[in-house]
Amino acid sequence: MKKAELKEFLDEKVVQYNNPKFIESDPIQIPHQFNKKEDIEISGFLTATIAWGNRKSIINNATRLMVLLDNSPFDFVLNHKETDLEKLQSFVHRTFNGNDCVQFIKCLKHIYLNYSGLEDLFAKHAETDSLQKSISNFKSTFFEIEHLQRTQKHVSDPLKNSAAKRINMFLRWMVRNSNTGVDFGIWKSLSPSQLSCPLDVHSGNVSRKLGLLKRKQNDAKALLELDTALRKLDPKDPVKYDFALFGLGIFEGF
Template identity: 55%
Template sequence: MNLHENLYQLLEAAVEQYNHPDFIESDPISIPHQFSLKQDREIMGFWTAMLAWGQRKTIINNANKLVELMDGAPYDFVLHHQEEDRKVFLDFKHRTFQATDTLYFLEFFQHYYRQHDSLEDAFARHLSPTSLHTESALAGFQQLFFSLPDAPERTRKHIPSPLRGSTCKRLNMFLRWMVRKDKKGVDFGIWDRISPSQLLIPLDVHVDRVARNMGLLERKQTDWQAVLELSEVLRSFDPTDPVKYDFALFGMGVLGKEWS
């Protein structure tokens, strides 16, 4: 058995192990799993993903605080709340995510959802069906998100762009949640205008470390080019669903035994 085949079988086995409903409870994806309405899943999926750095328990606790502040109904709150209803969010914070950022997220969501049915269009409008991957969707979304007149400069660090070299880990993770389609019960697969084959790997420190240990990533910097490089390698294992291996790499790095 050659090295490529050996790696393929190892990754496939790890995907099977970690792409499982048992994964949900301790992962930030548990937040949008509280909801059945597509827009609730989008709003809380996006917001939770954008908060997803630091301890997972803290991420989940703070995302649940946001749900409580929106009376347990994010989409209804976003559509119908008045400006004075935002005062209760002034004390919300998660690490460097502060009140200014929270208020702008609410403003963007309300502006957007009063004109559009789904957050999918905010990404898919920038992407061609023939595009190899989602770089243009991420860059276009970032520009759209900050297109309102009073968009605060400080909030930009929370919604990165690949055009500035960021790995865009949290955005890629959110797209994985919304786009990937299987019968495992973890990812939602509720968007149709982006193909799972176009998705890019959410490159966090755990995925980066395991990928390098396995010889899947050679680029020295952990940046956007590294995301493209690793995603291309993973596409050689499964061209239709390369990002399913996020379960394998993350699982081996955080939840299980690493490759050595």
């Protein structure tokens, strides 16, 4: 398939999947329950953190987590007492357990009290054409308070060759415009052109079949290769193609 044909094909798939119907079966429905900026970004971050495995299970567990946070995640993060954290010990999603959950709440409070929130922290180390260094710096800052070592594995580091799929997905949610009603576009200090595609088994396999990606592992090097290819198709909004790649893989078995 020639570049022009590939772009036309993928652009059609973006239109097909980048619409409110997409929300019905996707974890992004969790932050869509909220209106306040901080509630959206905290619920989005926590949902993205547990977004691996069965999608129905992800949505069910993220919904349960919001209930545990009194359906007011920002208020809970900022104003919780130690006794409020006890109920979080019952939470589990795969290897993310109650101890990890409590740790994340404490780390988030640290971010909001000392770094003006998630957006400012991610924007602080952003490069012109990438947020991968920013993600690495975010992880360092997130865990600069006293923390459980085991919990570190739940935040990926691109500078250690991770594709950081879940954080890149979260950043897509926050940064891409809300014109189609799926992503939020509430982080104005970052640009869609800086985003990287959330690379997982589905988007990776489809990308290889379409000739966008040659590397076999889904790691940081593969992400750079895919980003480079997608930026040639649309330098201003390369990650819109996540909808096409994901949709082709999940819904069409491409």
